[in-house]
Amino acid sequence: MKLEEVLIVGGSGFVGTSLANKLAERGIRVRIPTRRRSRAGHLLLLPNANVVEADVHDDASLDALVAGVDAVVNLVGILHSREGKPYGADFEQAHVRLPQRLVAACRKHGVGRIVHVSALGAGDDAPSGYLRSKAAGEAAIRAGEPDVAWTIVRPSVIFGPGDRFLNLFAGLLKFFPVFPVGGAGSRLQPVFVEDVTELLATALAWPEAVGQTWDAAGPKVYTLGELIEYVGEVSDHRALVAPLPGPVAMLQAAVLEKLPNAPLSRDNLRSLQVDNVADGPPLPFDAAPTPLETIAPLYLSPTRRKAEFFGMAARKREV
Numbered sequence: 438m439k440l441e442e443v444l445i446v447g448g449s450g451f452v453g454t455s456l457a458n459k460l461a462e463r464g465i466r467v468r469i470p471t472r473r474r475s476r477a478g479h480l481l482l483l484p485n486a487n488v489v490e491a492d493v494h495d496d497a498s499l500d501a502l503v504a505g506v507d508a509v510v511n512l513v514g515i516l517h518s519r520e521g522k523p524y525g526a527d528f529e530q531a532h533v534r535l536p537q538r539l540v541a542a543c544r545k546h547g548v549g550r551i552v553h554v555s556a557l558g559a560g561d562d563a564p565s566g567y568l569r570s571k572a573a574g575e576a577a578i579r580a581g582e583p584d585v586a587w588t589i590v591r592p593s594v595i596f597g598p599g600d601r602f603l604n605l606f607a608g609l610l611k612f613f614p615v616f617p618v619g620g621a622g623s624r625l626q627p628v629f630v631e632d633v634t635e636l637l638a639t640a641l642a643w644p645e646a647v648g649q650t651w652d653a654a655g656p657k658v659y660t661l662g663e664l665i666e667y668v669g670e671v672s673d674h675r676a677l678v679a680p681l682p683g684p685v686a687m688l689q690a691a692v693l694e695k696l697p698n699a700p701l702s703r704d705n706l707r708s709l710q711v712d713n714v715a716d717g718p719p720l721p722f723d724a725a726p727t728p729l730e731t732i733a734p735l736y737l738s739p740t741r742r743k744a745e746f747f748g749m750a751a752r753k754r755e756v
C-alpha cells in the first residue's frame with residue numbers, strides 16, 4: 438500500500454508526538470490537526486509535518502483533513518467526561534462519534550486504512566464509562582470493513598518522558614509523604630511510549646496487521662501502589678502509600694474531579710476495578726517490551742536529570 442501521507446488525529450499529544458517523529462524519520466508526511474496551534478508548537482519544526490488548526494468534530498473540517506491522505510491514525514482520547522449511561526456525553530463525542538465520523542470520512546474520500554488506539558480493558562460491560570466508550574469506538578472502527586481496513590491497538594498505561602501517569606504521581610509525592618489512594622491493589626502493565634508507536638508504525642506498513650486487535654503492554658505487572666512507591670523512590674520523594682477502602686476512595690475522587698486539571702475522577706477509579714493487564718504476550722510477534730526501570734529514572738530522577746544536564750553542558754564546552 439502507498440504510504441506517503443498519514444493523518445494523525447490527536448497527533449499533538451503524548452503518543453502522537455512520538456509517532457509523528459517516527460513517521461517523519463521514515464520519510465512519511467504527517468498531517469496533524471490541533472484545536473489550538475499553540476499546543477502543537479513542539480511539532481512545528483518537524484520535517485514533513487503539517488500542523489493544521491481544525492475542529493475534528495466539524496464534518497467539513499474532518500473532510501478536508503482526510504481528503505488525500507493514504508491512512509489515518511486516531512489517537513484522540515480523554516480521561517474525564519460528564520457522567521452518563523453507558524458513557525457520558527464527552528466520552529461519546531471523543532471516543533465513539535469521532536471514530537464513526539472518521540470511518541465515514543475515509544469511505545467518502547476512498548482512504549482505505551485506519552489504525553486506532555483504544556485501551557486495554559475496553560468492554561461493553563466494563564465498570565467505567567471510559568472503557569465502555571472505548572469499546573463502542575472499537576466497534577465503530579471495525580464496522581468500516583471492508584472499505585476501510587483497520588488495526589486496533591489497546592495499550593495499558595503508557596510511560597515515557599512527558600507521560601501524564603508517572604509524572605502525575607511524581608508531582609503529587611512532593612507534597613504528600615503519606616499518599617492516600619484508591620485502587621492501590623489494581624494491576625497494571627505499563628508500556629513504553631516508543632514501543633506503542635513502533636507498533637502503530639508497523640501496523641501502518643504491514644498488510645498482515647489488517648483486522649488485528651493488538652494488546653500493548655510492558656514486560657512486568659505492578660499494582661498501582663507498587664508503581665507509586667517506585668516513583669517515590671526514583672524521584673527522591675519516598676512515600677507511604679495508604680490504600681483507601683472503596684467508599685472513601687470514591688468520596689476522594691468525587692472531590693478531586695471538581696478540581697481544574699482533575700488528577701482523578703470517580704470514573705477513573707471505576708476503570709481501576711478491572712486489571713489493566715494483557716491477556717497473552719505483552720506485545721504482538723514476540724517483540725521485547727522495554728522495562729519501566731530502564732526509562733523512568735531518566736526523566737523522574739532529579740540526580741539523573743542533573744547529571745544529563747551537566748553532562749550536556751560539559752560536552753558543549755568541549756565542542
Ligand SMILES: NC(=O)c1ccc[n+]([C@@H]2O[C@H](COP(=O)([O-])OP(=O)(O)OC[C@H]3O[C@@H](n4cnc5c(N)ncnc54)[C@H](OP(=O)(O)O)[C@@H]3O)[C@@H](O)[C@H]2O)c1
Nearest residue numbers: 447449450451452471472476512513514554556593594595
Ligand atoms: N497515555 C496513556 O497512558 C494511555 C493509555 C491507554 C490508552 N491511551 C490512548 O492513547 C491515545 C493517545 O493518548 P495520549 O496519552 O497521547 O493522549 P493526549 O496526550 O491527551 O493527546 C490526545 C490528543 O487528542 C486531542 N484531543 C483531546 N481531546 C480532544 C477532543 N475532545 N476533541 C478533539 N481532540 C482532542 C488533543 O489535541 P489538541 O489538544 O492539540 O487539540 C491531543 O493531541 C488516546 O486514545 C488514549 O485514550 C493512552
